[in-house]
Amino acid sequence: MSLNRENVIWQTEQGTWSIGFFEFEYPDHEDFDPEWDVEYDRSLFWWVSTGHADPDEAVEAYRAEHANPGDASTCIEWSADTGAKIARYEEMATAWQAEHARATAAMDLRPSRERYLYGSPATFKQRTARPLRIRARTHLK
Template identity: 50%
Template sequence: MSHHRENITWQSETGTWSIGFFDYVFTTNPSDEDHDPEWDVEYVDAFNWVSTGHHTADDALDAYLKQHANPGGTTLVRWSPENTESIAQYETLAADYAASPRTAFSWL
């Protein structure tokens, strides 16, 4: 079973991989008859699930799949000098998630 959720898998300069799933808000009322919880969402610039320190990108995704439905894929960002700004942004979102009192951070 799959359930689409926007996410990003990135590689740190040390070579480890992390995965973050973007938080979202529903764009329709969940009690509406036509509400689709998979697609009636708008993603925000924050994570609602993160796991870090994996040996491979597949290991990072597998950490998510142990608790959730298949998200239908991921976007991979390998470490390179050209990607340092994006990776720094993902690291900041992951740190914000770790500090959030409403969520539990997933460390391996």
């Protein structure tokens, strides 16, 4: 099943293109459709990619990481009229990239076996509240 996810592609003042998918959550009712019944927070991004040569390259960056093709994007070219909206998207992208880098760094500090046991950064925070015990093995002959 392909899941619709709202996103925006924008051109920076420098001429590069970026794409951001808005943060979403599922409503709390029993007969919701996971494709269409989602609530978006348009002040946060769920996924971002920046610095592309054109809009198609931005879309391909998403498709390279996510099997779901998303949906048709809103595409905004930079101009004096769109500059304020694009500046807001740039701030949101910078915030997402900082949080993503922090979460990724925290996850990469774990031993490799642990990296695959815990899924999201939130789960990682819950699990690492306890100290990690490491047992050393000695091989005596």
